[in-house]
Amino acid sequence: MVLRLNLIDAIVGCLNGLFAMNTTPPSTSLPQVVRHDCASDPCHCAGAAERAGAEGAGGAGLRSVAKPSQAVALCALKTGQTGVIAESNLSEDDGKLLRAMGLSPGRRVVMCRTGEPCIVAVVSGHHHAEVGGADAQGCRCAARIGLARPLAEKIMVSVGASGEPTRGV
């Protein structure tokens, strides 16, 4: 199973490279999320991302952040990148529907697949999602939503400082 899944990753990565849909290398093509022990240090997401970045500095792909988070369009997130929904410029009806579907301000989202439409996972239950059997509180519940670009580009999310993606191991 592991070998088969790695083969799939390789094929997908090659095709992605061939069609220039997503330049993220296969090894980081799966969504990664920040690990943070919120039970001991509840904090704002961006700050948590900084601390997590400092903690996991030895891990692959993790960058330390120095400045406050920036707001970017949801569709600008790369695969695996997380963000927190800040605001949206949607019409009343679209905004209400998406908020009812879970895309409301303060919610953490993980970009699962970029493109048109894109797929985002909306994490509920806690400000931070965990990787690997973390014992922090909160629900790791997620809903996956396919969003067309006209919607995704109107939803602004806060990411790590300096416009860099916030990654974890």
Place this chain on the structure above:
Amino acid sequence: MPVDDWQFWVTTLVALMALGYLLRNVLPVPFFSKRAKRKKHERRATLTVSAASTSAQEKRNG
């Protein structure tokens, strides 16, 4: 037409009933159509081309 054949009259009656059933379900003639009669007791269909529901329109119109 074989007017002295009773079977002709039976089959013609059945065909007329079938025709009546088809017309009743197709034509929006109030007297004829059960759909038109039912409409009196129902709300209007809410499928509009303006992508807004009629009940929302009614609320906006007051």
Place this chain on the structure above:
Amino acid sequence: MGAAESTERRVALVGNPNTGKTTLFNRLTGLRHKTSNFPGTTLDARVGRLSIGAGDHAVPVELVDLPGVYSLELRQLESEVALGVIEGRSAPVGEAAFEPQAVLVVVDATNLGRNLLLVGETLRRRLPTVVAVNMADLAAKQGLHVDAAVLRERLGCAVVLISARAGEGIDELRSALHEAVTVGAVPTRTPPGDEAALGAWAEEIVVSATSGSGELIGRTFTDRADLVLTHPVLGVLAFAGIMTGLFLSVFWLAQYPMGWIEVLFGGMGSALDWAWDGLGLRVGPLHDLLKDGVIAGVGSTLVFLPQICLLFFLICLLEDTGYLARAAFVMDRALRPFGLPGHSFVPLLSSHACALPGIIAARCIPDSRQRLATILVAPFMTCSARLPVYVLLTGLLFKDSPVTAALAFVGCYALGIGAGVLSALLARRTILRGQSRPMALELPTYKRPSLRNAVLATADRAMVFLKKAGTAILAICIVLWWMGSYPKAEPSAQVVALREQVKLVESGAATAWNLNDPAKLAELAKLDEPTRKKAIVEELTALADHLEHREAKSASLMGVMGRTLEPVFRPLGYDWQLTVGVLASFAAREVFVSTMSVVIAGQEEGDDEAANQTIRQELASATRSDGVTRVFSPAACWSLLVFYVLAMQCLPTLVLTSKESGHIKWAVLQFVWMTAVAYGGALLAYNLARFSGLS
């Protein structure tokens, strides 16, 4: 309170989409439900009956399955309908409108945060509420633990952990419902009314009521599968493979029950003959009506039922796995340039079995313009009723080349799909112009499909098909039979002469006979006297019957219409006989083959394959009134093929279009547009075929 109150207790079943509401509804009510609509809408309304409580305390309850909604306060039809029922202002057609005694909210344990928003809105209605936390087993597998006691305390209402699929927790749920409808205690907590505050309230409850590791985003089977199934290239390939497998399965499996149904109805016809004989009744119009009108009419509808049921069964299974949402996602890219959303894919796919359930399936499309466009073009998809026509025509065109015939078959499908999407594009650029609603679609986690749900949903759809199509097609067959039978014509001189000859040969007074077939004559010469006489009598009788049938058809109302309208269809290469077939098909396509068989060969195809071969040979060699030009010339066959791919020839579909779109003008437009496209296409095909020397 609603207008009229019933003694029956009503429970409204509400929940987000993909929470297992349907599974729970089926689990609670089984087959004891009926499907109708909500008034003034085309939304399905399912009402089931169940008894909750035990012994003397048992209470009959009516469970109303409301559409899946994310919120009761959205400006969407589904939300308005759900809110209307909960507030007692509305009810399914045929039911009295009154406030339900309780509300049962189904939530997904693996996505509690989002689901609690709807729970909060429902609790604010101050009705006795029971919250069923479904998929508790799935959550447990993910390492997620939901504390029902904490939820109960925080929500202020009954909370039960269930697994509708496995049937766990159903007894506790029934007890909670019993208490809700008998005691009627309203929730003890009132969630905030403000949207942002409600979101924070929901988050807080999730934090306090859940624990455990949960699923790892990006590492689940769903994420892995989506890497492939939503990939721009692999996703399309996977989609093509799955759809090909689906269609092949449908056509391969359905042929067996279709054959059984044909045998059954053939047997019914023979049984009718036997009974008629036994009762000593004269074989006349009534017998013909029953055999050719009623039995043939019912049979011509039921024969498509296996394909429709199989296709829907497999579509339901795919939907239950969660794959169809991905297919809609993948197809969104392909369909959006034509002004259609990814959601259109399921209705258009379903229309390949029959446009009726396909048009009904268009209800899932959120945007009204896109929904209307889908409804208008759905009949372009090659449905099962067209297949006998394709088989006949490709068989005539490519008698000795089955591979080319198969390619032509596929070409017909492609032509229908192409015409459909191009027509949608035209509609969206003209009469249905406007911004398309961008896609926002929840992609549920993959799970094992429920056979029970698929069977129940298929049974529902089959009933819809039988009720809508069956009754209409039966009526059409009866009317067409009458139009093809009356007025009666007196036998011509040629027929009279043939019958006289038969009598003379039988009595032995004639030694010569009027058979123009030298091969047949040579064959007869080899036989001994008694056998030759019998063979001649049979041959002459068959010839006389054949001629009489043709003359009767020609003199009938249908024949008169055919000859009157022949000039309209002559540019397409059709004579009066083909015109009769085409006109009859405008009511129901499936009658074309039988109509042509009767008009040309004087009899319909039956169970005898040898006789059927003879009929097909007669069709292939039949000539027009000039005695030279073949009725089914290659050019005419191409023209007919294109015509049948593109024409709107289904009265039940027109009726449903009118109903689903809310106005007859859309059905009229659909008919006019498709007929115009079919005429133009057939004209082009005929002339191209003639130009290439295929006259």
